[in-house]
Amino acid sequence: MTITTKPSAGIRVEKVTKRYRNGVVAASDIDLEIKPGEFMVLVGPSGCGKSTLLRMIAGLEEVTSGSIRIGDTDVTNHLPQERDIAMVFQSYALYPRMTVAKNMAFGLRMRGTAKADRDRRVAEVADVLGLTHLLNRRPAALSGGQRQRVAMGRAIVRETKVFLMDEPLSNLDAKLRVSMRAQLSLLHKRLGVTTVYVTHDQIEAMTLGQRVAVLRDGLLQQADTPQNLFRNPVNLFVAAFIGSPSMNFVEAIVGRGVATFGGVTVPLPEGSALASADREVVLGIRPTGFGPATGDGVPSLSVVPEIVEDLGDERYVLFEVDAPRVDTEETRAALEARSADDALLIPDERARFTVRLPGDVPVTVGEPLKLAVNPDKLYFFDPDSGDAL
Amino acid sequence: MTVTSEVARPAAPATDGRNGRIRPRSSPWITTGKYVALFALVLFFLMPVYALVVTALKSPAEVSVTKMWDLPHTFSTASFQVVWPAIRTGLVNSVILAIPASVISAMLGAANGFVLSKWRFPGADFVFPLILFGMFIPYQSILIPLTRTMTSLGMVGGLDGLILTHVIYGLPITTLIFRSYFAGISDELIEASQVDGAGMLRTFFFVALPIAPPAFAVSIIWQFTSAWNDFLFGILLTSTNYNPVTVALNNIAGAQNVPFERAMASALLACLPTLLVYILLGRFFMRGLMAGALKG
Numbered sequence: 001m002t003i004t005t006k007p008s009a010g011i012r013v014e015k016v017t018k019r020y021r022n023g024v025v026a027a028s029d030i031d032l033e034i035k036p037g038e039f040m041v042l043v044g045p046s047g048c049g050k051s052t053l054l055r056m057i058a059g060l061e062e063v064t065s066g067s068i069r070i071g072d073t074d075v076t077n078h079l080p081q082e083r084d085i086a087m088v089f090q091s092y093a094l095y096p097r098m099t100v101a102k103n104m105a106f107g108l109r110m111r112g113t114a115k116a117d118r119d120r121r122v123a124e125v126a127d128v129l130g131l132t133h134l135l136n137r138r139p140a141a142l143s144g145g146q147r148q149r150v151a152m153g154r155a156i157v158r159e160t161k162v163f164l165m166d167e168p169l170s171n172l173d174a175k176l177r178v179s180m181r182a183q184l185s186l187l188h189k190r191l192g193v194t195t196v197y198v199t200h201d202q203i204e205a206m207t208l209g210q211r212v213a214v215l216r217d218g219l220l221q222q223a224d225t226p227q228n229l230f231r232n233p234v235n236l237f238v239a240a241f242i243g244s245p246s247m248n249f250v251e252a253i254v255g256r257g258v259a260t261f262g263g264v265t266v267p268l269p270e271g272s273a274l275a276s277a278d279r280e281v282v283l284g285i286r287p288t289g290f291g292p293a294t295g296d297g298v299p300s301l302s303v304v305p306e307i308v309e310d311l312g313d314e315r316y317v318l319f320e321v322d323a324p325r326v327d328t329e330e331t332r333a334a335l336e337a338r339s340a341d342d343a344l345l346i347p348d349e350r351a352r353f354t355v356r357l358p359g360d361v362p363v364t365v366g367e368p369l370k371l372a373v374n375p376d377k378l379y380f381f382d383p384d385s386g387d388a389l
Numbered sequence: 390m391t392v393t394s395e396v397a398r399p400a401a402p403a404t405d406g407r408n409g410r411i412r413p414r415s416s417p418w419i420t421t422g423k424y425v426a427l428f429a430l431v432l433f434f435l436m437p438v439y440a441l442v443v444t445a446l447k448s449p450a451e452v453s454v455t456k457m458w459d460l461p462h463t464f465s466t467a468s469f470q471v472v473w474p475a476i477r478t479g480l481v482n483s484v485i486l487a488i489p490a491s492v493i494s495a496m497l498g499a500a501n502g503f504v505l506s507k508w509r510f511p512g513a514d515f516v517f518p519l520i521l522f523g524m525f526i527p528y529q530s531i532l533i534p535l536t537r538t539m540t541s542l543g544m545v546g547g548l549d550g551l552i553l554t555h556v557i558y559g560l561p562i563t564t565l566i567f568r569s570y571f572a573g574i575s576d577e578l579i580e581a582s583q584v585d586g587a588g589m590l591r592t593f594f595f596v597a598l599p600i601a602p603p604a605f606a607v608s609i610i611w612q613f614t615s616a617w618n619d620f621l622f623g624i625l626l627t628s629t630n631y632n633p634v635t636v637a638l639n640n641i642a643g644a645q646n647v648p649f650e651r652a653m654a655s656a657l658l659a660c661l662p663t664l665l666v667y668i669l670l671g672r673f674f675m676r677g678l679m680a681g682a683l684k685g
Contacts, residue, residue, distance in 0.1 A: 060580050081586040093577035097599035106595070107585035154585075 008194045009071030009084075009161035010036040011057060016066035018052050018218075026052040028218045029066070034211075037192045039185075040223075041209030043199055045241070045333055049218040051166060054198045058164050059083050070162055081110075083162075086155035090167040092147045094139040100150050101126075101135040107158045125157045145176050152184075156191065163195040169204065181207060202242055206230070214238050216333055236282060236386035239379055240334035245287050245316060247379070248353040249326035252283035259283055259378065262323035262351070264301040269375050274389055281389060282326050282381040287316065287356040289377035293370035300372045305365050306352075313359050317369070321351045330386045445469070445653035452650045468654035472641060476655050478630070479637030483617055484662065486548050486633055490555035491612035495605050497556070498563025502604070503597050505564065506571040507579045508589050517568065523561035528621050539626060546628040554626065555616040563608040570604035571597060606673035613666045634659045 011034040018027040027049040034040045042050040055061040057068055059080035067076045075083045086107070094103050104125065105118045113121075126132045129149045139147055148168065155163055169177045169184075185208060188195055199205055205212045206226040213223035214237075222234045233239035239247050252261035255278040259266050268274055274281070293300040303319040355371060363369060380389040440457055448465035504510060505517050535554065536545065544550030574597075582592045623633040638659050642652040 058580075058584060060583065079588075080580070080583040081588060085584060087581070087584045089577040089581055091575055091577050093575060093581035095578070095582070095596055095599075106582070106587075110586035110591060154581075158585075 007161075008036045008192060010034055010038075010194060011162060011196065012067075012069040013053070013057070014067045014069070016053070016056060016068060017064045018049070018056060018061065019064045025218050027056070027215075030215075030218075030220045032213055032220060032223060034194060034196060037194055039188050039195045039197065039208060039210045041197045041199060041205040041212045042215060043202055043205035043209075043212055043241075044215035044221075046200060047217075048215040050198045050200075050215050052218075053215070054164055054166055054196055057162075057196060058085055058087055084160050085162045085164055086158040086160040087164040088151050088155050088166065088168040090170055092139075092151040092168075092171075094147060094150055094154075096139055099136050099138055100131060100142070100153075103139065103150055104154045104157045107154065121157050121159070122153075125153045129153050129156075144172055145180070148172060148180065152187075156187075161194065163193050165195065165197045167199055168197075170199070170201075177204075184208060203244060206242065214241060216241075216330075232388070233379070234388055235330065236284075236328060236381045236388075237330035237334055239284050239381070239388070240331045243286060245354045245356075246334065247284045247286050248351070248355075249282055249284050249331060250321055250323045250351045250353075251326055251383070252281055252323070254279055254281050254380070259380075262301075262321045264299070264321075264373075266299045266373050266378065267375050269378060272380075274380055277389075280383055282328070282383050282386075284379035284381060285353070285373065286377055286379075287354045289374050290355040290357070290371045291374065292357065292361045293372040298372040299375065300370050302368055302370050303353075304368055305363055308363050308365055310359070315357050315359055315361070315363055317355045317357055317363055319353055319355070319369075321353055323351050325349060325351045328383075328386060441653050441657060444649055445657045447650055449648065449650055452648075468648075468650040469658070472651050472655040472658070475641055476634060476637045476658055479632055479634035480658065480662075482548060482627075482631055483634040483659075486551055486555070486623075487613050487616040487662075490552050490559065490616040491609045493552075494556045494559035494563050494612050495567075495608040497560060498608055499567045499598065499601055499604065500593065501560065501564040502567025502569075502571050503593050504589075505568045507574070507576070507597065508592070517564075520561050520564050523558070524565070528558075528619075532621075532625060535622075536625060545626055546631065548627065548631050551622055551626045551631075551633070554622050555612070555619070558622075559608075559612045559615070562611060566608050566611070567601065567604050570601065574600065602673050606670040610666055610670050614663050617663050 011032075013030055013032040013034075016027060016030045017025070019025050030049075030053060032040075032053075042053060044050050052061055056063050057070075059075065059078055059082075063076055067074055069075065070083060070085070095106060098106065101122050104122045108118045108121065122135070123132070126135055129152065131146070131149055131153055134142060134146060134150075139150065142150065148171075151168065155165075169180050172180060181204060197208060199208075206229075209226060211223060211225055212229055214221040214229065216237050222229060222238050224232075229238060229242050233242060236249075240249070250261045252259045254260075254268070254274050257268055257275055259268060259274075259281070261283055301321075303317075303321070305317045305319050307318040309316040309318075357363065381387065382389055443459070443461055444452060444457065445468055446464050446466075447461040448463060448467055451461060451463075451465075501520065505513050539545045539550045539554070542550070544553065578596060579592055582596045587595060617633075618635060619633070620635040620639065624636050627633065627636075638655055641655045
């Protein structure tokens with residue numbers, strides 16, 4: 001059986017600001033365009049305004065200034081029930097005294113759909129989501145994963161132009177979350193409904209989103225495809241937030257076409273805008289930007305592994321670098337740490353790098369190791385503004 | 390050289406076998422002492438109830454102050470037969486009074502509590518303390534304005550005025566009960582209903598009310614008991630034919646020469662309905678009606 005859907009609508013968020021009565025600004029001047037049928041993920045650390053933005057699109061939160069359009073309609077001042085949206089909540093928010101079937105049919109019932117029509121649609125969606133045998137149960141008699149599917153089903157049944165999802169997978173255990181993530185992707189492909197999805201988990205964001213909008217402190221940092229976010233972060237925050245393990249940062253000096261940190265000199269990538277510059281920068285290297293040194297003239301550094309995390313196929317090697325640690329507001333925000341000490345179990349002024357190596361490279365804790373640096377995988381940021389250079 | 394490998398087995402933790410929880414062990418003497426003390430206290434607090442029941446069941450000849458703790462030799466329902474005609478009208482009146490006084494008050498309290506916690510309006514924080522303030526107004530202080538108002542409304546003499554008074558006087562407490570109850574419910578449930586297309590009234594009736602029975606049980610027990618036990622408003626606002634049971638009870642027990650067994654028998658009859666309400670509604674306290682709404 002198939003589920004029928006309406007043609008999807010895009011969402012336009014224009015100069016939207018949300019200021020609470022107590023003066024807290026949860027979103028400021030956000031511009032975002034979501035194309036019809038797109039899967040857009042809003043991601044950021046807690047308190048970045050991603051949920052507020054979603055709730056403003058839903059109409060559950062008033063907009064202080066700016067406008068929101070769904071399709072061709074300006075819905076800025078519409079009540080939630082007047083917007084053609086369906087939402088999946090973090091807590092699922094199932095109606096506890098209604099059966100699964102009634103939960104799913106509630107939205108249709110409120111909109112005056114005929115009973116026969118309601119039953120048919122609930123049956124269709126229940127069939128697709130594997131809920132048919134649960135239709136007469138109350139939510140209390142369901143497992144976490146089943147409740148999650150009912151919440152999803154309640155949204156799908158409505159056949160709306162837009163789906164809004166507020167951390168729908170965060171209450172599931174790790175394994176179920178991964179399989180649900182894949183199912184969610186499949187479901188989106190099948191239904192093609194414009195979806196706005198909020199999460200604080202950057203892996204979820206990268207795997208689900210066709211585009212990902214990164215927010216911080218109520219400001220939109222960058223909205224782009226996962227690839228572009230990873231490859232070309234616009235600033236230090238996005239670079240630190242996206243990618244796992246996160247990017248390594250170190251204070252470095254750029255001059256005469258090379259970057260120097262902790263006694264290591266690396267040539268700048270070809271065509272770098274910094275070729276003729278002479279200044280301090282924050283240098284970022286992804287854990288994958290290193291490889292075992294082959295000794296053919298590639299710049300290398302000698303390190304002493306402190307910790308080796310063996311994952312079978314690959315190893316994460318942690319070592320200290322003889323250069324000051326980068327501790328800016330951006331990197332702290334990406335780690336969700338309030339102070340510099342929060343981020344570290346053992347406070348240390350020196351930078352510590354994480355490197356991903358193939359599993360067959362022999363590494364021993366304490367034994368010196370020579371690593372090659374790939375100059376094409378270097379990122380440079382302004383130490384003051386955090387912008388990419 | 391022999392290598393001996395010994396696996397250290399952790400000692401099995403002491404459990405009490407019923408729920409597998411580890412409990413602090415205390416000496417059987419202390420446990421026994423605790424139970425003896427608790428039992429003694431139970432007996433002490435049940436003494437008046439015992440006196441009430443045994444005296445009511447004695448024949449008039451058997452009743453005396455010196456033998457008040459003795460069990461009756463023959464169980465006699467004579468006292469009940471004597472007081473029943475005197476108390477019957479009062480009982481019926483009280484039932485007619487207390488049921489609407491508690492149900493209507495609880496319904497209005499539910500609506501109040503809902504808009505004060507889950508569907509807030511500007512000024513809710515100002516209105517709520519104002520309603521709450523009503524709880525602290527003593528009955529006696531409003532007697533004169535109450536009679537004047539009720540007289541001009543033409544509601545003195547029958548039960549209608551008394552019901553209205555109890556409904557209004559109960560609003561602060563029922564509002565407080567429902568507001569606290571609804572405040573404990575996830576906002577997302579209400580938001581889900583909004584997104585699903587329900588407005589305020591339909592969210593109240595379809596989503597909030599079905600999960601409110603525990604709050605209804607508390608409010609109705611409270612309101613029923615206070616309307617049932619009220620004497621002052623009852624004697625003030627009703628004529629003899631519509632007097633509630635408390636007034637009838639007072640007429641029996643408050644006479645010059647009190648026959649104990651009759652007073653006890655009528656008191657026993659008068660307190661049975663409240664007991665019944667407790668037994669019928671009390672189980673709702675325990676039931677978790679929110680189960681399954683959230684992640685779990």
